[in-house]
Amino acid sequence: MMLGRGTLGTAAERFEVIFDAIGEAIFLHDDSGRIVEINDAAARMYGLAEDELDRVDIGQLSAGVPPYTQADAIALVAAARAGHPQDFEWHARRRNGELFWVRVRLSAMSIGGRTYLLAVVDDIGERKRFQEAVDANMRDLVALNTKLENAHVQLLQSEKMASIGQLAAGVAHEINNPVGYVYSNLGSLENYLRDFLAMLDAYEKAEPAMDAEARAAVQALRRELDIDYLRQDVATLLSETREGVNRVRKIVQDLKDFSHAGSGEEWRWADLHAGLESTLNIVANELKYKTTVVREYGELPQIYCLPSQINQVFMNLLVNAAHAIETRGVVTVRTGTAGREVWVEVEDTGCGIPPDHLKRIFDPFFTTKPVGKGTGLGLAVSYSIVEKHRGRIEVRSEVGKGTAFRVWLPIEAPAETGSAA
Numbered sequence: 001m002m003l004g005r006g007t008l009g010t011a012a013e014r015f016e017v018i019f020d021a022i023g024e025a026i027f028l029h030d031d032s033g034r035i036v037e038i039n040d041a042a043a044r045m046y047g048l049a050e051d052e053l054d055r056v057d058i059g060q061l062s063a064g065v066p067p068y069t070q071a072d073a074i075a076l077v078a079a080a081r082a083g084h085p086q087d088f089e090w091h092a093r094r095r096n097g098e099l100f101w102v103r104v105r106l107s108a109m110s111i112g113g114r115t116y117l118l119a120v121v122d123d124i125g126e127r128k129r130f131q132e133a134v135d136a137n138m139r140d141l142v143a144l145n146t147k148l149e150n151a152h153v154q155l156l157q158s159e160k161m162a163s164i165g166q167l168a169a170g171v172a173h174e175i176n177n178p179v180g181y182v183y184s185n186l187g188s189l190e191n192y193l194r195d196f197l198a199m200l201d202a203y204e205k206a207e208p209a210m211d212a213e214a215r216a217a218v219q220a221l222r223r224e225l226d227i228d229y230l231r232q233d234v235a236t237l238l239s240e241t242r243e244g245v246n247r248v249r250k251i252v253q254d255l256k257d258f259s260h261a262g263s264g265e266e267w268r269w270a271d272l273h274a275g276l277e278s279t280l281n282i283v284a285n286e287l288k289y290k291t292t293v294v295r296e297y298g299e300l301p302q303i304y305c306l307p308s309q310i311n312q313v314f315m316n317l318l319v320n321a322a323h324a325i326e327t328r329g330v331v332t333v334r335t336g337t338a339g340r341e342v343w344v345e346v347e348d349t350g351c352g353i354p355p356d357h358l359k360r361i362f363d364p365f366f367t368t369k370p371v372g373k374g375t376g377l378g379l380a381v382s383y384s385i386v387e388k389h390r391g392r393i394e395v396r397s398e399v400g401k402g403t404a405f406r407v408w409l410p411i412e413a414p415a416e417t418g419s420a421a
């Protein structure tokens, strides 16, 4: 508002002084982009010399600067011209080519019957840098949070394992005793039975020497009791019983392994490739009909571990891989080193694991296999063995494509685990 009072010079002079004292850059330009007026702040901000104003148009300072395009600039100008003032952030270009961030308020105004565009521009480089720093901090925080969440899940998993482990140890201990005497009594029973049968044979041989009445009574009883059938069946019953007891003993052993009840094995330096090879031999029967085994071994140093327990982990993974393959497939065994750790991976081209099962596969007794084929302890035992070694197991799986289990183990497990076999 020009009041034009007294001694302050002409309105034009006062305008000039105020215009140039304003901190924001101000451009007045026409439709074609020709600059009509700028203030000192604009010249400073954009690095414009007074004598080049004739040669520079607004497009050279702003249009088509990534990430914006010429078309973006045209759209903003058109909107402002249509009577809608625009307020936006923009990437601008100084005369020396340097790009910098600005906030622009763009509006149209009519002077002497012609329409001009007035751009009021703030340099927001500082704020942008601050914003970027805040964003970067935020990203770091989010990443940290994800890590924390993962650690928390792992902690929950190992706590769950620990309490199930205690339970398992208790159950194993309770079952162990009765199973022990059932097993050893079964051995005695077999021996006694053999003796009884030998005795029976002897009686049979002696039959012709009996008097007729006694012989008839013995033969009638033999028919009635169906002794010939019993004699056959008793052997089958005993061998089935022995098999059943063996299965229970195996489960109890698995439970004991799972619950860290030590096998008494010593920690020592071992070559994992040798362990893998002997385990592959042991499970050859499971693998040979359906699978081709491919080895992709890297260089491995010896690692400090409980070798037979580590082999048990390999065995579980290999048997699972074989079970996952229905007719024919490939089992790839890979190894490698990364820093202070080694890894062993068993990948199969089998059925894969559905996502809702993935969370549960390490739970004891989680199995999708028919009774007798799986107890669901393989991975639970493997998990606790690997944990005892301060390692970890990673799984990748795609339903219908296959699964890969990767076991990470430190080359030398921290000392405090060294004694807790």
Ligand SMILES: Nc1ncnc2c1ncn2[C@@H]1O[C@H](COP(=O)(O)OP(=O)(O)OP(=O)(O)O)[C@@H](O)[C@H]1O
Binding pocket: 316, 320, 321, 324, 348, 350, 351, 352, 353, 361, 362, 366, 367, 368, 369, 373, 374, 375, 376, 377, 378, 379, 380, 403
């Ligand atoms: N390589 C694999 N491909 C597909 N599914 C798998 C694989 N490995 C494990 N699983 C799934 O995880 C379940 C649990 O495996 P785990 O080895 O613990 O028990 P199991 O093999 O069923 O029985 P066990 O090992 O005690 O004989 C399996 O029943 C199966 O559903």
Ligand SMILES: [Mg+2]
Binding pocket: 316, 319, 320, 374, 377, 378, 379
């Ligand atoms: Mg298994």
